[in-house]
Amino acid sequence: MGQAQALVLQPFVLARKGTGVMIELADDPPEGSASGVVGSSTHEQEWESLIHQAAQGDQQALGAFYDATSPLVYGLALRILGNTATAEEVTLDVYTQVWRQAAVYNAQRGTPSAWLFMLTRSRAIDLMRSQAQEQKRMASLEVAETFTAVSTPEESSVAAEQRRLVQAAFAALTPEQREALELAYFSGLSQGDIAARLGLPLGTVKTRMRLGMMRLRELLRPLVE
Numbered sequence: 001m002g003q004a005q006a007l008v009l010q011p012f013v014l015a016r017k018g019t020g021v022m023i024e025l026a027d028d029p030p031e032g033s034a035s036g037v038v039g040s041s042t043h044e045q046e047w048e049s050l051i052h053q054a055a056q057g058d059q060q061a062l063g064a065f066y067d068a069t070s071p072l073v074y075g076l077a078l079r080i081l082g083n084t085a086t087a088e089e090v091t092l093d094v095y096t097q098v099w100r101q102a103a104v105y106n107a108q109r110g111t112p113s114a115w116l117f118m119l120t121r122s123r124a125i126d127l128m129r130s131q132a133q134e135q136k137r138m139a140s141l142e143v144a145e146t147f148t149a150v151s152t153p154e155e156s157s158v159a160a161e162q163r164r165l166v167q168a169a170f171a172a173l174t175p176e177q178r179e180a181l182e183l184a185y186f187s188g189l190s191q192g193d194i195a196a197r198l199g200l201p202l203g204t205v206k207t208r209m210r211l212g213m214m215r216l217r218e219l220l221r222p223l224v225e
Contacts, residue, residue: 070091074087077091080125169220177208
């Protein structure tokens with residue numbers, strides 16, 4: 001990955017590390033459960049309803065689904081990967097994929113928890129197979145922190161275009177999501193500080209930031225693939 005591409009990814013890494021986003025570790029799976037992703041029939045029905053609402057573009061439903069199930073996804077990812085940072089990254093990837101694929105979810109082929117287990121396991125295994133690339137990507141991000149200029153007009157033009165696309169992606173967020181992320185990234189405020197400044201519940205701020213980061217990742221995916 002080039003230095004200009006690393007600049008595009010830097011906000012996401014800093015946002016995850018600098019905003020205090022924490023996901024609680026799920027309890028160990030019940031004996032006899034291979035996945036550790038389990039829910040009562042009532043929960044499964046509620047989650048299925050949230051998936052259908054998310055498929056209609058309801059971001060609040062996605063946020064509610066994330067709040068209800070992310071500890072299970074994170075716990076499974078952590079058991080597979082053994083690393084909190086990569087488990088958090090997988091968790092974010094899984095819910096980005098849920099947002100994109102909610103419309104094709106088929107309850108006849110499995111419960112919501114089984115679907116989440118499949119997505120998490122697939123993403124975690126893919127990440128394990130690309131550990132070398134991940135290390136190179138992180139090294140590029142560290143270099144990007146001291147990167148101040150490009151050496152050729154062509155590289156300068158590419159970097160300028162990428163900055164324009166990042167700005168356009170931020171502009172595509174809802175005003176509430178953009179405000180929360182800008183306070184976190186550009187002002188360096190914690191989620192608690194943002195909640196106090198805006199006079200909002202902490203949970204509301206966390207949801208806005210999660211949905212905003214997932215939306216940015218989706219919009220900027222072509223730049224980093």
